Amino acid sequence: MMTPQEILEALEAENAQSLFVHARLVRDSVFGKEVFQRGVVEFSNNCRKNCHYCGLRCSNANLERFALTKDEILSAVNMAVECGLGTVVLQSGEDADLDPRFIGDTIECIKELTDIPVTLCLGDHDRDIYKYWRACGADRYLLKMETFDRELHARFRPGQSVAGRLSRLEMLCNLGYETGSGLITGLPGMTPEILAHDLYRLSELPLGMIAVGPFIPHPDTSLGRSRSGCVEESLRATALLRIMNQGVNIPATSALDALLPNGREQGLEAGANVVMPSVTPESVRYEYSIYPGKNSSAGTVPESVSNLQQRLKAAGYQPSSARGGSPDRAAKFKDI
Numbered sequence: 142m143m144t145p146q147e148i149l150e151a152l153e154a155e156n157a158q159s160l161f162v163h164a165r166l167v168r169d170s171v172f173g174k175e176v177f178q179r180g181v182v183e184f185s186n187n188c189r190k191n192c193h194y195c196g197l198r199c200s201n202a203n204l205e206r207f208a209l210t211k212d213e214i215l216s217a218v219n220m221a222v223e224c225g226l227g228t229v230v231l232q233s234g235e236d237a238d239l240d241p242r243f244i245g246d247t248i249e250c251i252k253e254l255t256d257i258p259v260t261l262c263l264g265d266h267d268r269d270i271y272k273y274w275r276a277c278g279a280d281r282y283l284l285k286m287e288t289f290d291r292e293l294h295a296r297f298r299p300g301q302s303v304a305g306r307l308s309r310l311e312m313l314c315n316l317g318y319e320t321g322s323g324l325i326t327g328l329p330g331m332t333p334e335i336l337a338h339d340l341y342r343l344s345e346l347p348l349g350m351i352a353v354g355p356f357i358p359h360p361d362t363s364l365g366r367s368r369s370g371c372v373e374e375s376l377r378a379t380a381l382l383r384i385m386n387q388g389v390n391i392p393a394t395s396a397l398d399a400l401l402p403n404g405r406e407q408g409l410e411a412g413a414n415v416v417m418p419s420v421t422p423e424s425v426r427y428e429y430s431i432y433p434g435k436n437s438s439a440g441t442v443p444e445s446v447s448n449l450q451q452r453l454k455a456a457g458y459q460p461s462s463a464r465g466g467s468p469d470r471a472a473k474f475k476d477i
């Protein structure tokens with residue numbers, strides 16, 4: 142494990158090529174050129190929260206809100222399976238009207254249709270609800286920290302705290318979920334020192350998946366006039382996560398693709414081993430607007446997934462339909 146000072150030096154080094162080479166060697170030693178594919182079903186953009194960096198925030202009145210029915214979700218899951226994706230992720234904002242039984246029933250129906258792992262990315266809920274969804278068959282849960290810096294976290298995620306988020310991650314791990322988390326790089330006010338500390342803290346946790354992507358300002362938020370995060374910094378952060386977390390799944394994030402035409406390929410070249418294409422129906426895909434450029438690929442779901450798979454092959458990678466679990470991290474959840 143690198144120290145925060147060593148991480149900072151790598152973030153600020155003049156040349157990052159040796160860092161990327163090192164990250165690729167580590168990734169290849171565990172995963173080779175196989176790239177796990179997760180199909181993301183963004184089934185509702187309703188959210189009760191008001192995070193300043195996010196286009197789904199409740200105070201954004203310019204967004205057309207939607208929520209898919211169970212049948213529409215199942216149809217999207219079916220599409221993911223037909224496209225050869227090895228996992229599905231059910232993702233939404235924190236819908237104040239969400240009935241936990243709707244999610245529970247949907248998970249059970251997916252498990253009757255197919256045995257692929259189901260990941261949930263539904264934000265903060267009580268332990269009883271997480272436990273119920275796990276009993277219904279959910280395998281994995283993604284809950285991003287965004288930053289461990291208390292001041293930035295409180296500023297950009299009103300009413301939420303680092304400690305609260307960490308306690309939920311611990312809860313999820315203890316309930317047996319393969320748990321994932323992640324960071325945003327380049328938030329306004331985020332210094333390299335803060336990012337180095339964030340990467341260190343994230344790497345201490347017993348997670349199966351970790352993600353990092355650059356901040357992209359959404360015009361309908363209070364940060365709409367801020368500058369985007371630096372892509373190079375985000376790629377360095379990806380490489381450092383790979384070096385410190387050998388067997389953990391790391392996606393080449395869609396935020397990279399929103400800033401660069403070959404952003405996902407660059408993420409893979411920095412040591413990532415996962416892609417997460419949207420399989421949300423075209424009729425609502427553009428309304429899942431966390432940041433501009435998300436879900437911007439044209440065409441039907443099979444066309445956009447096929448296009449991504451062609452890109453991966455052209456870059457020398459093998460799109461995989463495997464379940465793509467992370468080798469078990471035996472570490473206990475650290476004191477928080």
Ligand code: SF4
Binds near residue numbers: 191233
């Ligand atoms: S980041 Fe998540 S919780 Fe915050 S406003 Fe966006 S969807 Fe809601």
